[in-house]
Amino acid sequence: MASRSWASCCMSPHCEQAFPDGGRLASEQVRNRAEMERDLGEALRRRQFLLHYQPQFCLQTGSMKGVEALIRWQHPYRGMVPPGDFIKIAEEGDLIHQIGDWVLLEAARQARKWINMGRNIKVLLP
Numbered sequence: 001m002a003s004r005s006w007a008s009c010c011m012s013p014h015c016e017q018a019f020p021d022g023g024r025l026a027s028e029q030v031r032n033r034a035e036m037e038r039d040l041g042e043a044l045r046r047r048q049f050l051l052h053y054q055p056q057f058c059l060q061t062g063s064m065k066g067v068e069a070l071i072r073w074q075h076p077y078r079g080m081v082p083p084g085d086f087i088k089i090a091e092e093g094d095l096i097h098q099i100g101d102w103v104l105l106e107a108a109r110q111a112r113k114w115i116n117m118g119r120n121i122k123v124l125l126p
Contacts, residue, residue, distance in 0.1 A: 037093045040086060044098055048074050051106050066122030069107040
């Protein structure tokens with residue numbers, strides 16, 4: 001139904017004013033977003049997410065107080081996708097809970113590895 005109203009808009013004489021490119025840019029944005037949503041689901045199944053750990057230091061002592069776990073997406077075609085490019089889409093597409101669960105489990109797994117190595121490093125989740 002939404003595509004019919006969009007199509008009828010582009011049939012009107014005012015279409016060129018609203019969409020100087022004939023709606024191609026809007027159509028491309030919708031297509032890119034749909035691809036991103038589909039790819040996010042695949043990313044979970046194919047384990048394309050990874051966490052980068054950024055050290056956090058105490059300004060007074062200079063000692064490391066922990067690390068902040070930052071999610072990244074290693075997309076097979078787009079390369080490294082920053083969270084600003086996919087978190088909002090994940091939230092709107094109801095994938096954010098699954099991604100959040102993965103982040104928690106992965107950060108806990110890494111913290112356990114560090115503990116087993118004799119390093120008590122706090123992992124902070126933003």
